[in-house]
Amino acid sequence: MSDIVMNGAAEAGTARGRASDGRRLRGDASRRTVLESATDIASVDGLDGLTIGRLATASGRGKSSIATLFQSKEGLQLATVAAAREIFTALIVERARVERRGVRRLSALLRNALDYSRDRVFTGGCFFAATAADVDSKPGPVRDAVRTALVDWYGYVEAQVRHAIAAGELDSAADAEQLAFELVALNEEANSRSLLLQDERPYALAARAMRERLRAAGAAPELLSTLDA
Secondary structure, three states: OHHHHHHHHHHHHHHHHHHHHHHHHHHHHHHHHHHHHHHHHHHHHOOOOOOHHHHHHHHOOOHHHHHHHHOOHHHHHHHHHHHHHHHHHHHHHHHHOOOOOOHHHHHHHHHHHHHHHHOOOOOOOOHHHHHHHHHOOOOOHHHHHHHHHHHHHHHHHHHHHHHHHHOOOOOOOOOHHHHHHHHHHHHHHHHHHHHHHOOOHHHHHHHHHHHHHHHHOOOOHHHHHHHOO
């Protein structure tokens, strides 16, 4: 009899576990769906423009379900930044890692960044360019999250410049910090100008300027093929 009771309890526990797993999977799927809309809204209207009501309308979800998923507006904003960072990393950084460190990977990173903005992965162009302008003078966890994502991006670009210098692919006298700053600035200007003018030409201009800047720093033309306009 005790074995029967124990087996029954075990089966009930397994069933409850399966139900719990199912609820978690549905919750994860709902969260991903909502965050797809959230990242798009924030890329246009900034993180301050991201409200539970607006998101409910855009995603087709109820306000109460969104509030349950994220608890607060700040929780929603932080989750949105994290979701956008995953996309940014996958499309720009991870895709470039097939190239060896140095000029090849650097040029791939820059091309990926231009394409990510040009292809409007987010309606408002680069998510982080849009949200940085929104939160740069507003201290708190949301600004910290945006800043951390951008600092890591800037640092990764600079690291590739340093690898290229160490490998002899760029002049030993090149200023890595300055060069990385200029390359990132060209990308950000292309994003901003393309959005304002509704024109893709700024991306070709930026790619050409990046290529010429790297050639002036000593890069061999064959290492820069991904930046051919």
